[in-house]
Amino acid sequence: MSAMVEIEGCTKVYRVGSFGSTRLTAVRDVSFDVQAGEVVSLIGESGSGKSTIGRMILRLSPVSAGTIRFNGEDVAALKGRGLREYHRHAQGVFQDPFSSYNPIYKADRVFTMVKDTYFPAVDAHDWARKINASLEAVSLDPTQVLHKYPHQLSGGQLQRLLVARALLLDIDFLVADEIISMLDASTRIDVLNLLGDLKARGLGILFITHDLSLGNYISDRTVILRRGVIVEMGATVKVFGDPQHAYTQMLLESVPHLHRKWEDMKADYARADAAIESDAIDSTLVELEPDHLVRRAGGASA
Amino acid sequence: MGLEVDDLRVFYRTLRGDVQAVDGVTFGVADGEIMGLAGESGCGKSSLGNSLVYLTGRMRYVGGGVKLDGAALPIWDFEAMNEYRYREISVIPQYAMSALNPTRKIGRMTSELLHSRGVAYKSVVNELLRRFELVGLSEDVLAMYPIELSGGMKQRTVMVISTLLDPSLLIADEITSALDVSSQRAVAELLVEFRDRGFVKSTIVITHDISVLYQVADTILVMYAGHLAEKAPADVIINSPCHPYTKLLISSLPEIGVRYSEKQLVGIPGTPPALLDPPQGCRFKDRCPLASAKCNRRPPFVDFDSGHQVACWEVAA
Numbered sequence: 001m002s003a004m005v006e007i008e009g010c011t012k013v014y015r016v017g018s019f020g021s022t023r024l025t026a027v028r029d030v031s032f033d034v035q036a037g038e039v040v041s042l043i044g045e046s047g048s049g050k051s052t053i054g055r056m057i058l059r060l061s062p063v064s065a066g067t068i069r070f071n072g073e074d075v076a077a078l079k080g081r082g083l084r085e086y087h088r089h090a091q092g093v094f095q096d097p098f099s100s101y102n103p104i105y106k107a108d109r110v111f112t113m114v115k116d117t118y119f120p121a122v123d124a125h126d127w128a129r130k131i132n133a134s135l136e137a138v139s140l141d142p143t144q145v146l147h148k149y150p151h152q153l154s155g156g157q158l159q160r161l162l163v164a165r166a167l168l169l170d171i172d173f174l175v176a177d178e179i180i181s182m183l184d185a186s187t188r189i190d191v192l193n194l195l196g197d198l199k200a201r202g203l204g205i206l207f208i209t210h211d212l213s214l215g216n217y218i219s220d221r222t223v224i225l226r227r228g229v230i231v232e233m234g235a236t237v238k239v240f241g242d243p244q245h246a247y248t249q250m251l252l253e254s255v256p257h258l259h260r261k262w263e264d265m266k267a268d269y270a271r272a273d274a275a276i277e278s279d280a281i282d283s284t285l286v287e288l289e290p291d292h293l294v295r296r297a298g299g300a301s302a
Numbered sequence: 303m304g305l306e307v308d309d310l311r312v313f314y315r316t317l318r319g320d321v322q323a324v325d326g327v328t329f330g331v332a333d334g335e336i337m338g339l340a341g342e343s344g345c346g347k348s349s350l351g352n353s354l355v356y357l358t359g360r361m362r363y364v365g366g367g368v369k370l371d372g373a374a375l376p377i378w379d380f381e382a383m384n385e386y387r388y389r390e391i392s393v394i395p396q397y398a399m400s401a402l403n404p405t406r407k408i409g410r411m412t413s414e415l416l417h418s419r420g421v422a423y424k425s426v427v428n429e430l431l432r433r434f435e436l437v438g439l440s441e442d443v444l445a446m447y448p449i450e451l452s453g454g455m456k457q458r459t460v461m462v463i464s465t466l467l468d469p470s471l472l473i474a475d476e477i478t479s480a481l482d483v484s485s486q487r488a489v490a491e492l493l494v495e496f497r498d499r500g501f502v503k504s505t506i507v508i509t510h511d512i513s514v515l516y517q518v519a520d521t522i523l524v525m526y527a528g529h530l531a532e533k534a535p536a537d538v539i540i541n542s543p544c545h546p547y548t549k550l551l552i553s554s555l556p557e558i559g560v561r562y563s564e565k566q567l568v569g570i571p572g573t574p575p576a577l578l579d580p581p582q583g584c585r586f587k588d589r590c591p592l593a594s595a596k597c598n599r600r601p602p603f604v605d606f607d608s609g610h611q612v613a614c615w616e617v618a619a
Contacts, residue, residue, distance in 0.1 A: 045482035046453075154573050184342040185510060186570035189554045193569075196562045210482065217556035217567075240558060254487040256513035258540055258557045267487060 002072060003033035004204045005057060005090075005173055010066035012052050012228075026052045027228040029066070034204045036172065039195060041207040041215035041236070043251075044225035050208045053225075054175040057206065058092045059083065070173070088118060091166035092175035096182055097158035101150040107158065108146050110165045118169060134167040138194055156187035163194060174198065177208040192218050212255050216240050221291070224248050226276065230285060234292035244294040246275035303371045304504050305331040305354075305471055310366035312353040320362070321577045323349040325528040327366070328603060329611075331471070331504045336497055338515030338536065339508045340551075341525040342574055347508050348396060350525070351473045353377060355386075355393045371470055388419050392469040392502075396476045399456035402448035409444030412463050419467070426466060433462045433501070437492055454485030461492055465501045472502040476509055490518045512555065516540050521609075524548050527574050527585035530603050534610040544606055544617045547586050584615070592616040 012027040027049040034040045044050040055061045057068055059075055068075045070090060078086050094100060101107055111131055115122065122130070135142050138160040145157055153161070159179055166174055176195060180188040195205055195218055209215050215222055216236060223233040224247070232245040243249045250272035253265045278297040285293040310327045313320035323346040331337045339347045353361060354368060354377065363378035370390060376382040395401070403411050412430065413423035431441055437458045448456060457477055465472055474493065478486045496502050507519055515522050515536060522539040524531045524547065532545040543549045550570045560567065572589040575581055581588065587597040596615040603613040612618045 045484070156573075185512070186342055186551060186554055187573075188569070189556065189567045190569040192556070193562070193566060196566070212483065213556045213558050213560075216558050217560055218562050236561075251483055252558065254483040255558060256487070256490070256511065256517050258513045258516060258552075258555060262487060262491065262517045267484070269484065 004036045004071060005034040005206070006067075006069040007032055007053070007057070008067050008069070010053070010056060010068060011064050012049065012056060012061070013064040025228060027056075030225075030228070030230055031066075032223050032230070032233060034173070034206055036204050037199055037202045038221065039199050039205045039207050039219045040221045040223060041209060041219035042223050042225060043209060043212060043215045045210060045251075047227070048225045049228035050210075050225050051177055052228075054092060054177045054206060054208050058090060058175055059086070060092075084118070088169045089171055090173040090175070091169060091171045092177060093159065093162045093166060093179050095178035097155050097162065098150065098182070100162060101158065103150055105149075107148055107150045107153055107161055110161065111168065114165055114168050130168060131164075134164045135161075137167055137197075138164045139190070140164065154187070155183050156191060159183060159191055160194065163191075163198075167198075171203065173204045173206075175206045175208070178210070180214065181209070181211070188214075212240075212251060224251070226279075229279065230293075230295065231279065232292075232294045233285070238289070238292040242292075244288060244292070246272045303369075304333045304335065305506075306369040307354075308367045308369075310350070310353065310368060311364035312349060312357070313362050313364050314349075314360050315362050316360075316578070319578055320364075322528050322580055323577055324353055325580075326600075327525075327528075327530055329523060329530065329533060331506060333503050334497060335521060336493060336505045336507060336519045338512075338519035338522040339506055339525065340510065340512050340515055340522055341531075343510065344527075344574060344577075345525045346528040346577070347525050348475055349528075351393065351475050351506060351508050352395070354471075354473060355383070355391055388415075388464075388469065389467050390469055391471045391473070392464045392467075393473040394460055394464050394475060394477055397480070398460045398464075398475075398477075399453065399480070402456060402460070404448055407445055407447055408451075408459060412444075412466075415463065416466075421467065430462065430466060433466070434459075436495075436499075437462055438488075452485075453481055454488060457481060457485070457489050458492065461489070461496070465496055468501055470503045472496070472505045474505060474507050477507075478509065478514055479511070486514070487517075490514055493518050512540070512552065513557075524551070527580060528577055529585055529600075530611075530613055531586070532610075532612045533603075534607075538607075538610055544610070544612045545614050546590050546592050546616070584613075 008031050010027060010030045014024045014026055016022050016024045042050045056063050063076060115127055132142050140160050145153060145161060150158060180191050199205060207219055219236050222236045222239040224231050226247050232239055232248045243252055250267050250269060253267040279295055283295050283297045286296045287293050308328050310324055312324040313322050327350060341347045368375045368377055375386060416423050439458055478490050481489060493505055497505055519536045522536050523533040526547050532548045543552055554567055554569050556567060570589055575585055583598040583600050587593040601613045601615045603611055604618050606612045606618040
C-alpha cells in the first residue's frame with residue numbers, strides 16, 4: 001500500500017544573518033511517511049526542526065531539497081486551484097490557540113472564512129448543519145461556543161474549534177503542531193483522545209510534540225528528531241520500549257515520570273553527546289528490526 | 303519555623319468587582335522543605351506566590367497573616383516589604399529568564415541588583431562565581447548578554463542570582479516549563495541541590511506539571527479556584543490522593559507506558575469557575591462526582607492523616 005503522505009529526503013535551509021549571509025540547515029535529509037488511519041508523532045527538542053517539517057508538508061514554507069508527496073502527487077508542484085484542493089484535504093492546527101484567532105472578531109469567524117474560500121455555493125442552512133456536525137465530532141456544544149469572542153472561551157474549546165474548522169473541509173490529513181502544550185492537564189487528555197477518534201475515522205495525523213509521554217500515549221509510530229536529523233524512528237512500542245540511540249535513551253531518562261524517581265535513572269548526557277558527535281561524521285539510518293530504524297555511524301550494522 | 307500563612311485573602315480589583323484569586327488559604331512550609339504548589343491555570347497558584355512578595359497595583363490585600371521565621375511580614379505595605387524582598391524571601395517570577403535586561407551584561411545586571419539592596423558587588427562576587435561553577439556555568443557568563451545564553455543557562459543564571467543572599471524562602475514560579483526535557487531535569491535537580499547546600503531554607507515550587515513535583519518536592523499542595531484542596535507528602539499525593547479533584551487530575555496524566563490503544567484516560571469534565579463571582583461552598587462541586595447538598599457550605603481544610611490535609615466533606619470533616 002502506498003502511503004498517504006511521503007516525505008523523501010527533505011532538507012530545509014534558512015538564510016539568516018545580515019542579508020542572508022549565513023545558511024542554517026534546519027532539516028537535513030528527512031524521510032518518513034504517514035499512512036491513512038495512523039498517528040505518527042514527531043518528537044524533538046526546541047530547534048530540532050519539527051515545526052519546519054509540519055510547515056513544509058502544508059506548503060506554508062517551501063522545501064530546499066527533496067520531495068513531499070500527498071497521495072502520490074508532488075506537493076511542491078501545486079498551484080492555484082490545485083493547491084486549494086490540496087488544502088481541502090490537508091490542514092494544520094498549531095500551538096497557541098489564543099493567537100490563532102483575531103481577538104476583534106467572534107471565534108466562529110474561522111468557519112465563515114472556510115465557507116467563503118472553499119464553499120461559496122453552499123446555502124446558509126446546510127452550512128449551519130455542517131458546522132453543528134463538525135462541532136459534535138469534537139464534542140463541543142454549539143450553544144456554548146458559537147457567537148462568542150475568543151476571550152470568552154477556554155484554551156481547550158478554542159483548540160477544538162480549530163480542529164472542527166479543519167474537519168469542515170473533509171480532511172484526510174492533519175498536522176497537529178504542539179496542539180496541547182498550552183492546555184491544562186485536565187483538558188489536554190480530551191483533545192488528545194479527540195485525535196484518537198479522528199484516527200479511527202481514517203485520518204492520518206502528524207502529531208508534533210516535545211512531550212514524550214504524550215507522543216507515547218497517542219501515536220502508532222514515532223520519529224525522534226535532533227537538530228534536523230532523524231536519530232531513531234519506528235513503531236512507538238519499539239522506540240519507547242527498547243530505545244537504541246543514546247539520545248533517545250537520554251530523553252527518556254530525563255522525562256519526569258509519575259511513579260519512578262529520577263534518582264533511580266541515570267541520564268547519560270555524556271554518552272548522548274558522544275553519540276551525537278559521531279552522528280555528525282558519517283552516519284545512516286540502519287534498520288535493526290522491522291519498523292525500527294536507528295542512526296549509526298558509518299552505516300555499520302548493529 | 304519556616305513560613306506560616308494564616309487565612310490569607312488577596313483579591314484582584316476589577317471594574318466588575320473583586321476576583322477572589324486567593325481566598326482563605328492556610329498552610330505552612332517547614333525549614334528545609336520543598337513544597338510544590340500545583341493546579342490548573344487560573345487557580346490562583348501564581349497569585350498566592352506573588353502575594354507573599356510583591357502585591358501589584360491590581361492586587362488588594364483583604365485579610366490574613368504571613369509569618370516568616372516567626373516575624374510577621376507586612377505584605378500589604380509595599381515599602382516596608384523592601385526590607386524582606388531578595389534578602390529573606392526571593393521570587394523567580396514566571397518567564398524570569400525572558401525578562402533579563404537585554405541591554406545589560408549579566409555581571410553588570412547583578413551588580414545593579416545588589417546595589418539596589420545595599421550590598422557591594424565585590425563582597426559577593428567570589429561566592430557568585432563559586433555558585434556559577436556549581437551549576438555548570440563559566441565565569442565568562444558575567445561578560446555576556448542574555449541573548450548569548452541558551453534557555454537552560456538563563457534559567458540557571460536566574461536561579462543563582464536570586465538565591466545569592468541566601469534567602470529564607472525561595473518562590474520558583476514555573477521555572478521548568480519553557481525548557482527542553484534534558485535542561486528541565488537539570489534545573490529541577492538544582493532546586494534540591496540548593497536546599498541541600500543551604501542556599502535557601504525552604505522553597506515553594508509553583509508548576510502545573512505534577513510529575514516534576516513528584517521528582518523534587520517533599521510535599522505537594524493542590525489548589526483549586528483560589529481554595530486549597532489537599533496537602534500531603536509527594537508520594538501520598540501521587541499514589542493515594544483523597545480529594546476528588548486531585549484524584550481526577552492525577553488519573554488524567556499520561557505517563558510513559560500508558561497507550562491510547564490499551565487504556566483511554568479521561569479528562570475532568572467542565573471548566574473551573576470564574577473567580578469574579580465564585581460558587582458558594584466548595585468550588586469544585588459543579589465538576590465533582592461526589593457532590594451532595596453538604597457541598598454548599600465551604601469544607602474546612604482539616605487533618606485527614608498526619609501531614610495530610612484535605613478540604614472535602616465526603617473525605618474528611
